Amino acid sequence: MSEFRGVLRPGRGRHRRRRRAPLKAAAAAAVLVAGSAFAVTSMDDQPECDARAGHGGTHDDHRHGSSTAVGACAPRPAGGAQQHRPAEGHGAGHGAPEGANRRPAGGRPAQVGVPDPESGYDRERCGNASGRVLLSLDDWPYNDPERAVRIGAQLQSQGVRAAFFLINKYASQYPQITTTLRRQGHWVGSHTWSHQQLTRLTDQELQDELRNGVPGNFLRPPYGDVGQRETEMAASLGQRVCNWTIDTYDWQQVGGAFRDVDAIRASVREASAEEKTNGVILGHLFSHFPEALPGIIGDLREQGYLMCRNTGPVTEQVPYPLAC
Template identity: 60%
Template sequence: MITGSLSRPCRRPRPVTAAIAVLAALSAVLAVCAAPASAAAGYDAERCGNTSGRVLLTLDDWSVEDPDRAVRAGSFLRGRGVRAAFFLVNHHAERHPQIATTLRRQGHWVGNHSYSHPHLPALSEKAAREEIRSGLRSTLLRPPFGDYGPRETALAAELGYRICTWTLDTLDWEKTGGQFPGPEVLRARVRQAPAAAKRSGVVLGHLFTRFPDALPGIVDDLHDQGYGLCRNGGPTTASIPDPLDC
């Protein structure tokens, strides 16, 4: 924004000074126009652009034994009026393209979780770029393991992505005695999490764990605690907005 009174009289500068002043003003305007919207809005990668006060539920990876598990979870959430975000590993998703299509028709966002789920910082720049480029096309990238740094942020931006991690990890992926935590354990972890992790927050779960089974209880508990969830407003596209339309 350019401030000051436009009616204020000013001295006529010397020709060279005038040219410099014009160029400086033009540069300032161009810099503002060129700044990414996410940067101007103070984009928070942990909240993925969620400034709504509501909770965004996210489901990562894939279920090799039961690919339709994602669709069933999406159907349940749509029935409760909830919009979630699914971050799919494209090595699997490209073999079942109907999954991402169906999820978007159900009103959910579908994001890029890389092509084969490696630690991106451990790769060469060329390999990391290719992992992102070959991921499921979207505008949000969830780095595998939440592992990223300035290089990965820059690569993502170069390819048209914003980084999206989470504020609340349910640890549904962490086995005890060879077993994933059950639905009641996951439900309690979300219920007992601090308010700061839930309000305008992002909850992390996975499609290959018991997290989808815990969704009914998690949704009920969040409502009972007075939290809204991102509202399902109908079909989405590959372009996920910033701020999120929750």
């Protein structure tokens, strides 16, 4: 059983972390309800994450002295730490669609709903001032693209709106998924073209990664890593940065497996009120985060928090402030 290792603290610039005391996981039976619509396809292939973890890069658990984690999916980079950058085509053999390396002719940058960088916009909260909690799901559901719309349908049935940040290298091969998610009432943003660490790119590479992402005005940078250059270039393309206040660490691997449902659920349940109020929760489409969502939503509601409301279909323009 994974131990809860902390959550992100909101703040400007790079994310700060703090430790929490280990937490005993809740009984699995309380979470894994038989027949739940969230019991979506088991991710037994462990795609992109194994590819990233297995190249000797610096992983978050290693920096914190853990001896149990053997890998991590999309680990957050530490300042100055060597960060593995997956090679082009790293998804091949893990459910990457045919032609996934083919870049589109060019993105369609949006020009509305982007705050002035000097306006005091809180990118960790994505402009959320509603008091409600926004769920967000990143990356791509490898080997099972339709998993995204099944998750979207279940959230829709509960009256919950989420934000999906997709890697366009894959999403561009399944345009119906983005269309369906928006029809279901979920915001769909860009997780760039191929999940490069933006702060390590040249100006031209950065522009290509941003411009070729999922069209719209909502951007989640890989690893949450952006500085002034990246923020300003995104704004020039009509995109605003949306990070998070709570990281579920669902992307971490222990003993060759992703963090389990109990540990993911606990990381949200035990987060501070400051992190939940107007908060944004980070999870991934390839992990056990989708299976943990029923318990997460139930815990938050029991604690008195409301979720972003699903009020029907949306466009590629995400409002600012968030209409949550």
